[in-house]
Amino acid sequence: xxxxxxxxxxxxxxxxxxxxxxxxxxxxxxxxxxxxxxxxxxxxxxxxxxxxxxxxxxxxxxxxxxxxxxxxxxxxxxxxxxxxxxxxxxxxxxxxxxxxxxxxxxxxxxxxxxxxxxxxxxxxxxxxxxxxxxxxxxxxxxxxxxxxxxxxxxxxxxxxxxxxxxxxxxxxxxxx
Amino acid sequence: xxxxxxxxxxxxxxxxxxxxxxxxxxxxxxxxxxxxxxxxxxxxxxxxxxxxxxxxxxxxxxxxxxxxxxxxxxxxxxxxxxxxxxxxxxxxxxxxxxxxxxxxxxxxxxxxxxxxxxxxxxxxxxxxxxxxxxxxx
Numbered sequence: 634x635x636x637x638x639x640x641x642x643x644x645x646x647x648x649x650x651x652x653x654x655x656x657x658x659x660x661x662x663x664x665x666x667x668x669x670x671x672x673x674x675x676x677x678x679x680x681x682x683x684x685x686x687x688x689x690x691x692x693x694x695x696x697x698x699x700x701x702x703x704x705x706x707x708x709x710x711x712x713x714x715x716x717x718x719x720x721x722x723x724x725x726x727x728x729x730x731x732x733x734x735x736x737x738x739x740x741x742x743x744x745x746x747x748x749x750x751x752x753x754x755x756x757x758x759x760x761x762x763x764x765x766x767x768x769x770x771x772x773x774x775x776x777x778x779x780x781x782x783x784x785x786x787x788x789x790x791x792x793x794x795x796x797x798x799x800x801x802x803x804x805x806x807x808x809x
Numbered sequence: 810x811x812x813x814x815x816x817x818x819x820x821x822x823x824x825x826x827x828x829x830x831x832x833x834x835x836x837x838x839x840x841x842x843x844x845x846x847x848x849x850x851x852x853x854x855x856x857x858x859x860x861x862x863x864x865x866x867x868x869x870x871x872x873x874x875x876x877x878x879x880x881x882x883x884x885x886x887x888x889x890x891x892x893x894x895x896x897x898x899x900x901x902x903x904x905x906x907x908x909x910x911x912x913x914x915x916x917x918x919x920x921x922x923x924x925x926x927x928x929x930x931x932x933x934x935x936x937x938x939x940x941x942x943x944x945x946x
Contacts, residue, residue, distance in 0.1 A: 663863055668904050735831045735873060760834045761877035768902030770860040771874070 667768030667776075667787050674702075674782050675766040679756025682733040683741045689730055689756030695782030699807035701729040701800070702776040703752070704764060707736050707744035709772040715791035716748035722792075723751040725801055730754045734764055734772055775800065779807040833873070834880030841883050850883045853892040856909040857882070857899060866909065 669675075674691050681688040694700060703719060705712040723729055731752040733741050741755065758764055767776065767784070777786035777800065786803040788796060841847040854868040861872035867879055885895055899907050911917050 665860060665903055665906055668900075668902055735877070737831060759831060760880065761874055762881060764874070765878060765881065765899075766902065770903070 664789050665770045666789065667770075667784070669768040670784050670787050672784060674776075674778060674784055675763070677756075677763050677766065679732065679758055679763065682731075682736060682738060682755040682757035683745055683750070683752075684738060685742075686750070686752060686755045689732065689754040691782060693730065693754055694778045695780065697780040698728065699777060699779045699785075699804050701727050701804065702778055703729055703731045704734060704767075704769055704772055704774045704776070705731055706734040706772045707740040709734075711791035712773045713744070713748050715773055715793075716751075718792040718794060718797055719751040720749055721794075721797055722800060725797070727801065727804055728753055730756075732756045732758050732763055734758050734761055777803045777807055831873075833876045836880040836883035837876030838879075841887055843887075846886050847883075849892055850879075850886045853886070853895060854879055854882055857896070858907050858909055860903070860907070 674694055676691045678690040679688060694702060701722065719729060729751050731754070733755055736757060736759070738757070741757075745752075756763070769776075769787075770789070773791050775788040775792060776784050777788075779785050785807045786800075788800060792800065841850060851868065855866050857867045857878065859865045859867045859870035859872055859875040859878075861874050862870045865875075867875040867882075882895055886892065896908055896910070900912075905912055905914065911920060913921075
């Protein structure tokens with residue numbers, strides 16, 4: 634056996650050591666982005682989730698004007714935390730529709746009464762079927778939909794104050 | 810006595826931190842009546858990754874989203890859909906990440922090649938040893 638082969642096990646050990654060390658030191662990334670960004674929104678019809686807002690279907694999201702689709706639930710704490718940011722987006726001219734995941738009308742009404750209602754239409758997705766069809770992995774999430782009903786951007790997690798300009802920018806881009 | 814009553818009452822309390830007030834989807838925790846279809850659904854559910862508890866399959870997870878996915882998979886299999894078609898439908902939405910079954914995509918070629926390469930390396934080392942032993946004897 635040639636000389637260099639003696640070093641092979643040590644070399645392999647160091648390579649694996651480096652691999653595992655980098656895996657341990659790298660921060661954990663658990664965000665699963667939807668692969669539906671860039672594709673048309675799946676066809677759906679959902680019943681109304683709140684007493685004072687109409688129901689939502691995929692046709693309502695292809696009106697020629699870009700819109701936001703917020704995925705929320707009355708049982709979701711970060712969804713309450715992002716309520717002021719959604720209000721700010723609405724005041725800045727964004728049109729927002731919503732889908733309430735695994736929810737009940739009385740709970741949605743109570744949630745909106747407490748945290749404010751920035752939504753034009755709210756659909757009820759009792760079995761997460763639209764959520765799964767859109768490749769969304771949790772609540773809250775916000776999708777930017779262009780005027781033709783194509784998903785152009787996905788925001789995962791609650792919208793913080795610093796995210797508002799980015800989302801407005803994406804809406805503007807979608808309108809071009 | 811009072812403690813006992815309190816403890817018994819606690820048994821009936823709704824979990825405060827439940828993820829959702831809704832009852833689970835119809836087939837989230839109920840098997841299909843046809844055992845052949847249920848086996849098909851189970852094999853698929855064991856290899857679909859839960860989005861909430863990311864190290865579990867949806868068959869193992871108690872997350873409500875996993876329950877909704879199980880129910881949807883069972884209903885679609887009962888309606889005659891092919892398990893692999895459902896898998897690719899999910900991969901289209903969540904990427905290869907969602908499936909525990911390795912695919913044939915180029916990024917996994919080293920994985921498929923590894924056994925062949927390791928076997929070849931083993932034979933090569935063994936041949937060297939045998940030759941040396943012959944030479945010394």
